[in-house]
Amino acid sequence: SAVISQKPSRDICQRGTSLTIQCQVDSQVTMMFWYRQQPGQSLTLIATANQGSEATYESGFVIDKFPISRPNLTFSTLTVSNMSPEDSSIYLCSVEGSLGLAGGHPPYNEQFFGPGTRLTVL
Amino acid sequence: AQSVSQHNHHVILSEAASLELGCNYSYGGTVNLFWYVQYPGQHLQLLLKYFSGDPLVKGIKGFEAEFIKSKFSFNLRKPSVQWSDTAEYFCAVRITGGGNKLTFGTGTQLKVEL
Numbered sequence: 001s002a003v004i005s006q007k008p009s010r011d012i013c014q015r016g017t018s019l020t021i022q023c024q025v026d027s028q029v030t031m032m033f034w035y036r037q038q039p040g041q042s043l044t045l046i047a048t049a050n051q052g053s054e055a056t057y058e059s060g061f062v063i064d065k066f067p068i069s070r071p072n073l074t075f076s077t078l079t080v081s082n083m084s085p086e087d088s089s090i091y092l093c094s095v096e097g098s099l100g101l102a103g104g105h106p107p108y109n110e111q112f113f114g115p116g117t118r119l120t121v122l
Numbered sequence: 123a124q125s126v127s128q129h130n131h132h133v134i135l136s137e138a139a140s141l142e143l144g145c146n147y148s149y150g151g152t153v154n155l156f157w158y159v160q161y162p163g164q165h166l167q168l169l170l171k172y173f174s175g176d177p178l179v180k181g182i183k184g185f186e187a188e189f190i191k192s193k194f195s196f197n198l199r200k201p202s203v204q205w206s207d208t209a210e211y212f213c214a215v216r217i218t219g220g221g222n223k224l225t226f227g228t229g230t231q232l233k234v235e236l
Contacts, residue, residue: 042226111156116165
């Protein structure tokens with residue numbers, strides 16, 4: 001499995017500001033994803049972070065609101081822009097498809113999740 | 123679009139009771155199926171998965187799940203729960219060839235009482 005860290009673990013932000021969440025993996029992975037878990041609800045995929053190209057967004061999510069970067073095979077960021085209280089949620093990074101060899105990790109074909117970032121917008 | 127239903131939102135059991143959590147999905151093609159668990163204060167962990175082959179799959183901590191294709195179901199079972207199984211359980215489905223997107227159910231909060 002992969003070890004995934006996210007920063008920050010939690011934050012409280014003011015309406016209208018933006019927050020960038022970082023996701024770091026301990027090995028090179030082929031795919032990285034960003035999910036949202038709103039209070040009392042299940043996980044919803046925001047987008048797939050593509051290395052070297054624009055992210056692929058799910059219906060209802062747009063790049064202007066949730067810009068995503070993925071500069072390499074171990075790191076991605078999600079920005080929540082112009083926040084409103086409705087953006088209060090847990091944001092999770094997940095990874096799939098270890099390239100495996102360099103880090104000694106065997107390949108895998110399931111998704112592993114980071115610890116999440118709990119965001120509260122006032 | 124595919125959807126995933128978990129009919130039990132909250133389940134309370136006594137220790138040693140048997141557990142079965144329902145999961146149904148709506149998609150007629152080939153799918154991969156997963157159960158994830160989130161213990162209090164911890165992140166999501168993979169409990170078990172089904173890709174192909176034997177429809178009865180065994181996971182960690184004594185959990186198992188059975189894929190019944192005709193019923194579009196993937197129910198999670200454990201013969202004897204422990205207090206430490208208190209957690210939220212999520213069923214997830216991925217369409218093969220569908221870009222690796224996971225669609226999650228709404229989750230089942232399980233509380234095991236001593």
